[in-house]
Amino acid sequence: MVTLNPNQQMAVEHVEGPLLVLAGAGSGKTRVVTHRIAHLLELGVLPSDILAVTFTNKAAEEMKSRIRVLKNAQVLACTFHSLGARILRESIHLLGYKNDFTIYDQEDSEKLLKACMQQLSLGDDKGTLRTLKGQISAAKNDLATESEAEEKNGSAFSRIFSLYQAKLKECNALDFDDLLYLPVKLLKEQENARTMYQNRWTFVLIDEYQDTNAAQYTLARMLVEKHQNLFAVGDPDQSIYSWRGAKYQNILNFEKDFPGAKVVALEENYRSTNRILETANALIAHNADRYEKKLWSHLGEGAKVGVFMAQSERQEAQFVVDQMLERVAQNHLSLNDIAIFYRTNAQSRIFEDALLAKKISYVIIGGLSFYQSREIKDFLAFLRMVVSD
Known part of the structure; x- marks a missing residue:
């Protein structure tokens, strides 16, 4: 090896x-x-x-x-x-389906569930539909028994679940969760x-x-x-x-x-230096249920881990951009050497604003820039039209 x-x-x-x-x-x-x-x-x-x-x-x-x-x-x-899906393509006939079944996407499965709700006089509003779809998905992934599902979701749940599954079978169709269930x-x-x-x-x-x-x-x-x-x-x-x-x-x-x-x-x-790993080890050690292990590295001690407690999102973003520029000036780094990680896509906008204010070009990886999303582009185009008039 x-x-x-x-x-x-x-x-x-x-x-x-x-x-x-x-x-x-x-x-x-x-x-x-x-x-x-x-x-x-x-x-x-x-x-x-x-x-x-x-x-x-x-x-x-x-x-x-x-x-x-x-x-x-x-x-x-x-x-x-x-x-x-591979197993079912070979053997689903043993459950009374045909092997050339269709896999419904979210739109198709919600349309079928809506019809089931109407048949059982449960209404058809979007909120209830999404709630029921989530409950059905959870029941399948948890392999919940009928009594367990009823106890968790209410007495009407077993009726809608049974009807929904029966209608899927009539159509020789499965939803995504059926590929496990x-x-x-x-x-x-x-x-x-x-x-x-x-x-x-x-x-x-x-x-x-x-x-x-x-x-x-x-x-x-x-x-x-x-x-x-x-x-x-x-x-x-x-x-x-x-x-x-x-x-x-x-x-x-x-x-x-x-x-x-x-x-x-x-x-x-x-991937990381030992100071980063020691910090991670110290934090995760507080988990009650875990296997004991300690990460270490041959990559050396590395720089100290810093923590900055910002008073607002804008202050946080401004601090990050200032730190970037300081490191570029002091350490002969290129901006291409720097990445900003954030937890959710919704957080990108505040960092984009701070970068744009300093005229720093950037690329969003694995997502779409706030200012490149269709609705924002349309809104900005409308504002430009109003200003130009």
């Missing part, structure tokens, strides 16, 4: 049995996953026996690309929803199908395990039930999706779910 630290190599060379890789931020987890797959292939495991599950299509494509570079092999790397239902109810898929993939790798919801977790557990060769990668300290049903307890319970499982912690960080 090349360019792997001892703990990375330990994880890569693990073959049989369940393994949990606690991958701290910037610890090279993608390299570990791809090299582990390459190691399995070197041992003679067929590419078709390996399943790698990620949370985004981008991550799946990156993983496949890296595996092709390492071993020129085609391994199934996909998202949970893509995996669910129905594969679990299929494998629970159809023993032959469950056995077939358990035999298909001998080795299963799952990335971002801390972000799995109940449906994803249950699907994974059923797929690995026979061989127990689950290679789970994640970090409970990085769980940020509980608001959409993710259960970080899934990763904390790994050793209970898989007695005898091995745990390897990746603590060497390749």
Whole structure:
């Protein structure tokens, strides 16, 4: 193995049995996953026996690309929803659907739900519609029983849920959440199908395990039930999706779910200096439920971490821009060497205003500049027209 630290190599060379890789931020987890797959292939495991599950299509494509570079092999790397669709395309007829089902987008599914609401005299206002759609989505992702869903959402919920599912089936259609909900239902109810898929993939790798919801977790557990060769990668300290049903307890319970499982912690960080990591370690140590680990780096101590408590958003943005200009003047940096990170896209405007006031050019990455959004451009064009008149 090349360019792997001892703990990375330990994880890569693990073959049989369940393994949990606690991958701290910037610890090279993608390299570990791809090299582990390459190691399995070197041992003679067929590419078709390996399943790698990620949370985004981008991550799946990156993983496949890296595996092709390492071993020129085609391994199934996909998202949970893509995996669910693949299973259902083959076997959904066992649930009474046709295999050429349609996947409804949000507009189609909301249109169908609205018709169900009208049929049950529940009204059709947009607020109620969105609330019910969210409740249905949560019930499917949580694999809630009818009584659990009723207790949480009220007595009318089971009627609307049952009618909505029946109407979807009439149309031979699924909504996005069915791509997780129905594969679990299929494998629970159809023993032959469950056995077939358990035999298909001998080795299963799952990335971002801390972000799995109940449906994803249950699907994974059923797929690995026979061989127990689950290679789970994640970090409970990085769980940020509980608001959409993710259960970080899934990763904390790994050793209970898989007695005898091995745990390897990746603590060497390749992105940050030690002062940043020490600050992060000190903060995250206050989390009550976590695996103990401490990130460190070979990149040196680095500059001290500074904190500025601004009195307003404008003061914060002005401070950031002033710090940028000061560093450019003192440290011979280029503005191209500097990035500003903010938590939500809505915060970009205040920083854009501060940058524009200093005539500093900038580029918004992964989003749209406030002043480039369609409605703002239209409004500014209208104002220019008024001023010119």
